[in-house]
Amino acid sequence: MTHAVDIAILGAGAVGQLICRQLTVAGMNVGFIGRSALEASQQVLSFTPLASADDHQQIQAIPYSVPILTADALDNIRLVIVCVKAYQVLDALSPLLKQLPNQCHILLLHNGMGPHLALAPLIDTQTNGRGLSLGTTSQGVLRQAAWQIKQTGQGLTQLGHFTGEELTEHYRNALLAAIPNSEWVDAIVPCLWQKLAVNAAINPLTALYQCPNGILAEPDFSGMINSILDELIMVAAHDGVSLDKSFLHDRVYQVIRLTAGNFSSMHQDIAHQRRTEIDQINGYICDRAQAHGLSAPVNAELRVRVKQLAV
Numbered sequence: 001m002t003h004a005v006d007i008a009i010l011g012a013g014a015v016g017q018l019i020c021r022q023l024t025v026a027g028m029n030v031g032f033i034g035r036s037a038l039e040a041s042q043q044v045l046s047f048t049p050l051a052s053a054d055d056h057q058q059i060q061a062i063p064y065s066v067p068i069l070t071a072d073a074l075d076n077i078r079l080v081i082v083c084v085k086a087y088q089v090l091d092a093l094s095p096l097l098k099q100l101p102n103q104c105h106i107l108l109l110h111n112g113m114g115p116h117l118a119l120a121p122l123i124d125t126q127t128n129g130r131g132l133s134l135g136t137t138s139q140g141v142l143r144q145a146a147w148q149i150k151q152t153g154q155g156l157t158q159l160g161h162f163t164g165e166e167l168t169e170h171y172r173n174a175l176l177a178a179i180p181n182s183e184w185v186d187a188i189v190p191c192l193w194q195k196l197a198v199n200a201a202i203n204p205l206t207a208l209y210q211c212p213n214g215i216l217a218e219p220d221f222s223g224m225i226n227s228i229l230d231e232l233i234m235v236a237a238h239d240g241v242s243l244d245k246s247f248l249h250d251r252v253y254q255v256i257r258l259t260a261g262n263f264s265s266m267h268q269d270i271a272h273q274r275r276t277e278i279d280q281i282n283g284y285i286c287d288r289a290q291a292h293g294l295s296a297p298v299n300a301e302l303r304v305r306v307k308q309l310a311v
């Protein structure tokens with residue numbers, strides 16, 4: 001017996017495809033929301049798992065097939081996982097809000113912060129029982145071609161409730177069972193600020209200095225990284241989130257060490273002349289600073305410099 005697809009993923013980038021693979025393997029009925037009615041109704045994807053230390057042979061890619069859903073056929077969807085870039089969230093999701101059934105829950109899973117603030121008022125909590133959860137993942141994954149990804153690292157995934165109806169226990173348990181090293185946290189916003197700190201320190205500096213993450217361990221960068229974190233901690237405090245400097249500092253340097261050979265997503269965006277997420281990373285710190293009548297000059301300067309690179 002085939003079951004209707006009840007989990008839809010919006011955004012078939014590297015993270016979207018990885019989550020899709022993990023939910024599919026766990027036996028969930030998952031599909032992608034297509035961009036146009038012309039797309040195939042099934043798509044063959046290729047997933048290459050992470051090689052373990054004892055894998056001496058080349059790891060084989062695994063092909064598998066996933067339904068592509070059209071925007072007018074979303075009646076059975078109970079959970080949408082949004083994996084598009086942060087700056088695409090509102091444009092991609094807003095037209096779908098009316099087409100999704102009332103009891104459909106939304107989970108945002110992207111780098112950076114910001115879209116949740118714009119989206120919250122659009123989630124009508126009074127009448128339709130819809131809810132919004134947020135998440136962050138540090139799993140390493142590389143998109144090798146349109147429908148082809150390779151897992152490059154393990155990492156923590158944190159999910160939690162933000163507003164409206166809570167995600168049902170059924171879907172919460174399904175996500176936690178499917179995504180390795182994942183947890184449901186009581187307060188997700190501080191976790192997003194912690195991840196933001198990692199991205200705010202690593203991404204613009206690797207983009208500006210055109211280097212892999214590991215180079216940032218050099219003492220030349222420590223003053224800059226400290227200032228980025230100090231401003232972020234000050235702004236987060238005004239947003240009601242208290243962050244510990246030495247914890248954040250250790251976390252940034254741990255990621256720099258663990259991903260020393262990698263090029264950050266912002267470095268890659270610049271290298272491939274794609275739009276970056278600077279507005280949702282260092283820009284979010286500046287925007288929240290401004291909302292509180294404060295300034296964050298170091299993050300503001302990085303925002304300007306990265307934008308200059310992109311033209």
Ligand code: PAF
Nearest residue numbers: 199202259262263264265
């Ligand atoms: O955006 C990225 O590239 C990653 O989130 C991180 C953690 C900075 C590692 O490269």
